[in-house]
Amino acid sequence: MDLLSLTDQLLWLMAISFQGGLKKWIITKDGGGEFQFRSIYIQERGDGSSLSGTIRGYKNGAPVGSAKPINFNGVKDYVSDPDFYDVDEIRIEAQDIYVAIDNFTYGSVFTGPVNAAPTDLTLSPTSINENVAANSTVGSFTTTDPDAGNTFTYTLVAGTGDADNASFSISGANLIITNTPNFEIKK
Structure with missing residues (x-):
């Protein structure tokens, strides 16, 4: 200064x-x-x-x-x-x-902090028991980001690998299975 x-x-x-x-x-x-x-x-x-x-x-x-x-x-x-x-x-x-x-x-001109991209996205846990109730939580998303204090919004996106999007929803940071999973029906 x-x-x-x-x-x-x-x-x-x-x-x-x-x-x-x-x-x-x-x-x-x-x-x-x-x-x-x-x-x-x-x-x-x-x-x-x-x-x-x-x-x-x-x-x-x-x-x-x-x-x-x-x-x-x-x-x-x-x-x-x-x-x-x-x-x-x-x-x-x-x-x-x-x-x-x-x-x-x-x-000097202040350019401000640069908002860095998140470095990792994890889901934990990554599996769910067969035949749990519909709308059960599969796991929670956690994002690693070098910028402290950032908040994140998670969505299912269309594109390669989206065939099962209708089977899931997201609430906050939680991945929800919308129907009771049944291995014998969906392999």
């Missing part, structure tokens, strides 16, 4: 544009370029000015995500907001902007 030095802050502040009677501030990186917007200290200065407004990131002139409400009363943290991971401009808008800005922090 980079905290702007006084010189850098002045360069950033010099890039702030006032448009339409202090209704919009545009903050860009000196020299252009993308960045991850992380936080800003913003404080209203009184005299009947707006106490809040909206803040939004832009990339190549197009908005990124939706405008977020912002109160002009201290540090605002956006480090975990994906709408600010890769922007080249920040716009603050209100009816009457008269604020002090300090400690604008930014960093």
